Amino acid sequence: MQPQEIEPLFTRNDGSYLCARWGRPLVPIVFGVEDETLSVIKGAFEAVCSLAGAKMAETDPELGANVMVFFFRDWAELLEVPDLGRLIEDLEPLVAKLQAADANQYRAFRFDQQGAIKAAFVFLRVDEALAAQPAEELALAQVVQVMLLWSERAFAERSALGVLEDGRVVLRPEIGALLRAAYDPVMPAQASDASHALRLSARIGVKG
Template structure:
């Protein structure tokens, strides 16, 4: 858990370091799935949110919901969802880019005036890979990727989840970074790469406790 490695987890492909975390409880709402999946999905969100001591609430006072998950079989289906264009900039162009890339997931963040995360939209196209995941694991995956503003390349070559005999968990190094990222002594948002040193120190201690 070196500062350089941590810095890479929050350095975007344009070279800019950007760290942000949530400063309010999560108020999730899930669209496009069956009732039987809602419980496991929310359980998965709750498990990962607990790493950051974030609570799940029924409603956000400003937005109603501030963490929205949309499931679809094809990206084009989302064009029929009311007000999607108001939530996602250049929505039509985005759908075209997702189709061209063969992507199966996308996240969009909105931010507080100080840079903290205030809103997240997760779009999921249920291809074979995502459809094979249990609902709770899928929710853990999305929560792990949404509780911090990770680099757009942070999980290009790996998953933030890990398999253990008891089931699926957030990988220990990712869990340690999430916990470290929500240390109250740290800012809610920063573009200063020096923050990576403070994150690395805290995450390293947490990993040591897990060993």
């Protein structure tokens, strides 16, 4: 990938550049799905973390679980989740905003002192569009979107996923290469200068 292809993936709506990766092992927990779907989501986390060179663990010493994924039918259900308002700032106005926008997903991140991701919250309102997606495809797409702090519109026009000739849905090779580059130990945990895109492009070239 060329720098001019990478830069928009981390350029916010206000024009600023910001990319961050996890600074600790991921410990996901999923609410609102059956065991069969749970195993699919866990498998997606394992596959993407292995690809990127990120780690997973059984527990986070500070938070217990640090990736919380919620599946539900109505945004109002979030207001009934015990203590969620302590984890998500201004939960009530956020829910009202998401209801008004008829949104079907939302992600929130928390960061450590070095600017690395230390927690992620994924909220998925299962509307017709999400319900129509195969579980493997939905899980893979959601995991990719919590691996890095992408821009708001990073995958709005083109999905992070691609379809093989046999119909299997996989991560696009260039996105996989970008993840590996971002998780290279020589790269910073967080970057706010667009020159970071140049470095990512160079790392992708080094790794072939």
